[in-house]
Amino acid sequence: MRIVKNGDVHVSAPIGLTKKKVLEFINAHRDWIIEARKRTEAKVQARRDFYNQLPINTRSQTKEAKARLMEIVKPMIEAHAKEMGVKPEAVTAKKMISRWGQCDVKNRTLCFSVYLLLLPDWCQEHVVVHELCHLLEPSHNARFYALMTQYYPRWREARKHTKAICGGTQNR
Numbered sequence: 001m002r003i004v005k006n007g008d009v010h011v012s013a014p015i016g017l018t019k020k021k022v023l024e025f026i027n028a029h030r031d032w033i034i035e036a037r038k039r040t041e042a043k044v045q046a047r048r049d050f051y052n053q054l055p056i057n058t059r060s061q062t063k064e065a066k067a068r069l070m071e072i073v074k075p076m077i078e079a080h081a082k083e084m085g086v087k088p089e090a091v092t093a094k095k096m097i098s099r100w101g102q103c104d105v106k107n108r109t110l111c112f113s114v115y116l117l118l119l120p121d122w123c124q125e126h127v128v129v130h131e132l133c134h135l136l137e138p139s140h141n142a143r144f145y146a147l148m149t150q151y152y153p154r155w156r157e158a159r160k161h162t163k164a165i166c167g168g169t170q171n172r
Contacts, residue, residue, distance in 0.1 A: 001029060003036040005044055050166045051097055053118055065114040066093040072121070073112055076128045084151055086135040100127040100162070103134035119162055126158035 001011045013022050026033070056062045070093060081087055089108040096102075096113040103110050110131045116124050129152040137144040148155045 001026070001033075003033070003040045005040065007037050007040060009033055047166065050118065051115060054115060056095060056114060062095065062114065065117060069093045069112060069114050069117055072124060073116070073128055076125050077110070077132065080125075080129050080132050080151060084132055084136065084147075086132055088132070088135065101131040103131045103138075105134060105138045108135060115166075119165070122154065123158045123162045126152055126155050126162070129155065 001009060004010055009026065011022060011026060013025075054065060056065050070091070073093075074091065077088065077091060087108075088103075088110045090110070092109070092111045093114050094111060095115075096111075097115060099113065100116055100119075101110065101112045112127065112131070116127060119127075130148065133144055133147045133151065136147055152158070
């Protein structure tokens with residue numbers, strides 16, 4: 001049994017278990033459900049509060065945020081790309097809350113979330129190196145993490161810190 005972001009209860013049960021048994025199980029765990037829903041709502045609210053710190057409700061606010069982000073990440077990209085021997089073809093920014101960045105390996109393009117502006121510079125740098133590493137290794141496999149360790153040894157600490165300050169729900 002688990003509680004999803006919208007507060008719904010999802011129950012997995014073996015095939016053939018009667019509806020009555022499932023309902024009995026749910027009723028027996030009612031207190032847990034109430035507490036889990038409270039914790040889930042608190043996480044959702046913390047995440048909402050985090051992202052609402054960046055005012056990007058208008059086109060001009062969004063444009064300004066993207067420009068500020070590019071001023072920050074482009075020097076990081078230049079320094080790390082040179083060290084790593086890679087060169088992205090293009091770098092863009094957009095409003096993304098499901099991930100901090102993405103790399104299109106085929107087209108060799110990088111895109112970063114404007115919400116990186118809410119992170120400390122060393123966490124921003126972690127995301128930059130992460131996406132640049134994808135130009136060397138597309139998958140999140142052992143080689144990828146070895147590259148992360150080689151080019152940004154603090155990546156684990158940065159990832160942990162980022163998850164802690166944003167509610168821990170963003171993937172990368």
